[in-house]
Amino acid sequence: MISVVIIGGGNVATHLFKALVKADNIVVKQWYNRHLKSIDIYKNLVETTDNLLALKEADVFIIAVSDDAIKELAEKLPFENKLVVHTSGAVSLYDIDKKHHRGVFYPLQTFTKDAELDFSNVPICIEAINKSDFKTLQQLANAIGSHSYKVNNDQRNALHLAAIFVNNFTNQLYRIAHEITESHGAEFDTLKPLILETANKVQTLSPYLAQTGPAKRNDKKTIKKHLKKLENQHHKEIYELLTTSIQRTHGRKKL
Amino acid sequence: MISVVIIGGGNVATHLFKALVKADNIVVKQWYNRHLKSIDIYKNLVETTDNLLALKEADVFIIAVSDDAIKELAEKLPFENKLVVHTSGAVSLYDIDKKHHRGVFYPLQTFTKDAELDFSNVPICIEAINKSDFKTLQQLANAIGSHSYKVNNDQRNALHLAAIFVNNFTNQLYRIAHEITESHGAEFDTLKPLILETANKVQTLSPYLAQTGPAKRNDKKTIKKHLKKLENQHHKEIYELLTTSIQRTHGRKKL
Numbered sequence: 001m002i003s004v005v006i007i008g009g010g011n012v013a014t015h016l017f018k019a020l021v022k023a024d025n026i027v028v029k030q031w032y033n034r035h036l037k038s039i040d041i042y043k044n045l046v047e048t049t050d051n052l053l054a055l056k057e058a059d060v061f062i063i064a065v066s067d068d069a070i071k072e073l074a075e076k077l078p079f080e081n082k083l084v085v086h087t088s089g090a091v092s093l094y095d096i097d098k099k100h101h102r103g104v105f106y107p108l109q110t111f112t113k114d115a116e117l118d119f120s121n122v123p124i125c126i127e128a129i130n131k132s133d134f135k136t137l138q139q140l141a142n143a144i145g146s147h148s149y150k151v152n153n154d155q156r157n158a159l160h161l162a163a164i165f166v167n168n169f170t171n172q173l174y175r176i177a178h179e180i181t182e183s184h185g186a187e188f189d190t191l192k193p194l195i196l197e198t199a200n201k202v203q204t205l206s207p208y209l210a211q212t213g214p215a216k217r218n219d220k221k222t223i224k225k226h227l228k229k230l231e232n233q234h235h236k237e238i239y240e241l242l243t244t245s246i247q248r249t250h251g252r253k254k255l
Numbered sequence: 256m257i258s259v260v261i262i263g264g265g266n267v268a269t270h271l272f273k274a275l276v277k278a279d280n281i282v283v284k285q286w287y288n289r290h291l292k293s294i295d296i297y298k299n300l301v302e303t304t305d306n307l308l309a310l311k312e313a314d315v316f317i318i319a320v321s322d323d324a325i326k327e328l329a330e331k332l333p334f335e336n337k338l339v340v341h342t343s344g345a346v347s348l349y350d351i352d353k354k355h356h357r358g359v360f361y362p363l364q365t366f367t368k369d370a371e372l373d374f375s376n377v378p379i380c381i382e383a384i385n386k387s388d389f390k391t392l393q394q395l396a397n398a399i400g401s402h403s404y405k406v407n408n409d410q411r412n413a414l415h416l417a418a419i420f421v422n423n424f425t426n427q428l429y430r431i432a433h434e435i436t437e438s439h440g441a442e443f444d445t446l447k448p449l450i451l452e453t454a455n456k457v458q459t460l461s462p463y464l465a466q467t468g469p470a471k472r473n474d475k476k477t478i479k480k481h482l483k484k485l486e487n488q489h490h491k492e493i494y495e496l497l498t499t500s501i502q503r504t505h506g507r508k509k510l
Contacts (some may be wrong), residue, residue, distance in 0.1 A: 015392075015487070031436075032292070053463065064471055068476075073265055104401075107444055109448060109449055110449060110452055110467060112460075121448045126310060128483070147420045154439050154440075155439050155440055155441035156441075158435055158436055158438070158439035158441045159436060159441050161435055161485070162431075162433075162435040162446055163449055164430035165432045165435070165493075165494075166428060166450050168423050168466065168469075168470060168497075168501065169494075170429075170450075171453055171456075171466050172462070172497055173420045173428070174420075174425075175422055175463060176417075177421045177462075178461065178463070180416055180419050180420070181410075181413055182407050185410055186413045186414050186417075187404060188417075190380065190404050190414055191363070192375045192458055194365060194421055194422055195425075195457060196376070196454050196455070197364060198422045198426055199450045199451050199453065200451070201365065201367070202426070202429050202447070203447055205367075207426050207427070207429035208430055208433070210429075211423065211426050211427070212365060213419060213422065213423035213429070214423075216423070221323075222345060226416050226419065229412060229413070234499075234500060234503065237496060238424075239424075241492060241493060241496055242423075242424040242493070245427050245431070245489060248489065249427065
């Protein structure tokens with residue numbers, strides 16, 4: 001049995017709470033948040049508190065708060081020699097006060113507040129200084145059905161950065177596609193199966209092998225046509241830069 | 256019963272053949288390709304030919320060849336007043352010789368040669384000049400399980416262009432993420448659930464509402480950290496341009 005205290009009331013904290021409270025061999029002992037109100041609806045499932053000094057002993061303390069608040073919160077925890085982890089992709093493990101056993105439990109996924117989350121689709125990147133702490137965190141990941149990955153600080157930061165490309169930037173490309181279709185009275189919905197299939201394809205094929213299209217083929221006629229059709233100067237710049245990027249990857253000349 | 260002749264031997268032609276040959280109320284009368292060899296393995300399922308003059312009569316002739324070859328092929332067809340369609344996202348319907356009934360049957364999806372394709376995930380964009388031709392093409396799409404969309408030339412070109420953003424450019428962002436993870440000894444595999452979820456999210460939420468991350472939050476500290484971590488100048492440029500793009504969309508100032 002692993003006992004857990006959750007610290008924080010945002011998306012990650014809430015999803016972790018919901019998964020941990022259901023998990024076998026895990027007990028969520030307490031849930032702390034600065035504002036009780038946002039976690040109040042769970043008070044029948046767990047003891048809630050807004051008082052750090054009232055925190056109970058537990059095997060693992062999970063600090064799931066914004067990056068800037070991690071350090072200060074870890075310092076304020078009223079005990080020592082316990083396993084304290086944060087859930088950030090960007091913050092160093094050493095931001096956690098050294099009076100604790102320090103670790104990272106970083107779920108690499110995009111979290112939406114209301115949607116129920118299936119943690120079997122959430123890889124957890126784990127860092128810890130000693131083996132037994134690492135093992136505890138691995139058990140925690142297993143208990144909620146997550147696949148876990150052992151990472152170091154540099155690898156985790158690289159994953160966090162790469163996640164910006166495959167999540168935020170990709171989503172912005174969807175947005176631009178939305179703008180393009182709308183401005184010509186076409187339906188963005190028509191693109192949804194292609195969006196899914198593009199993501200599906202790289203589950204088994206490398207992005208290198210999955211690439212197709214005019215940039216890879218160096219089909220200058222189509223590229224020229226597209227640039228002409230793009231009315232928005234900003235969309236044009238993105239088209240040009242990503243076309244060049246594809247051509248670099250696939251050994252074609254620059255535009 | 257709709258009779259069809261397929262013209263071309265590439266990915267789109269092959270996937271369409273496989274779907275049409277299985278479909279109810281459709282008969283594939285003949286399959287033409289310049290080189291018999293590439294469609295030879297299907298000769299027990301359909302009559303194959305490499306001779307345009309030997310083409311048989313049918314209700315619909317589907318020209319699924321490269322954009323540059325469509326016009327010439329349509330001219331060479333040894334008959335008139337038949338429904339002749341191409342499958343391109345970029346070529347005008349008017350590139351088909353006016354002696355025919357002209358139409359477009361554009362499957363908006365990414366095609367991989369070997370993988371079996373489920374046409375229920377392939378929207379078909381349809382253009383035709385008269386109503387009965389449109390209806391025939393709609394029946395053809397229905398028969399293979401596809402959802403069909405009525406489009407005009409401008410809408411189809413816009414969809415084709417938008418498809419470059421959600422497919423080729425998105426795939427290139429996956430590739431860059433692959434380069435970033437590899438160069439830090441992290442596993443690209445860790446990102447695969449996030450890639451899928453990002454695509455899943457916009458199936459029900461607009462890309463505008465789905466956006467998260469440091470660019471949208473205008474989290475300058477994280478953006479600066481990321482730019483510092485990116486060793487590749489080209490990746491940096493893409494990071495900056497897409498960050499600016501997100502900030503324009505969400506009303507933040509430029510970098």
